[in-house]
Amino acid sequence: MRNMIEAVVLVACEAGKYVSVASDIRKVKGVKESFPVFGRWDVVAKMEAKDLSSLSDVVLKVNGMRTVKATETLIGVVVK
Helix, strand or coil, rough: CCCEEEEEEEEEEEECCCHHHHHHHHCCCCCCEEEECCCCCCCCCCEEEHHHHHHHHHHHHCCCCEEEEEEEEEEEEEEE
């Protein structure tokens, strides 16, 4: 068995950019899935990493995107 850190990152982006942001996020290594949603957040991204440091690197890449305004990361540990 191996422990992995799984996370869901909620993303707020510039108005009208949710489709392109979801597509750009999908291209980041470590992102398993990304899709636009309706509501308080514009995009949801599912991520997986070997540890918190690696996860932080992925989240910082997403948060640093030009059209991303804010993120919130929800972290869980999954035993596989």
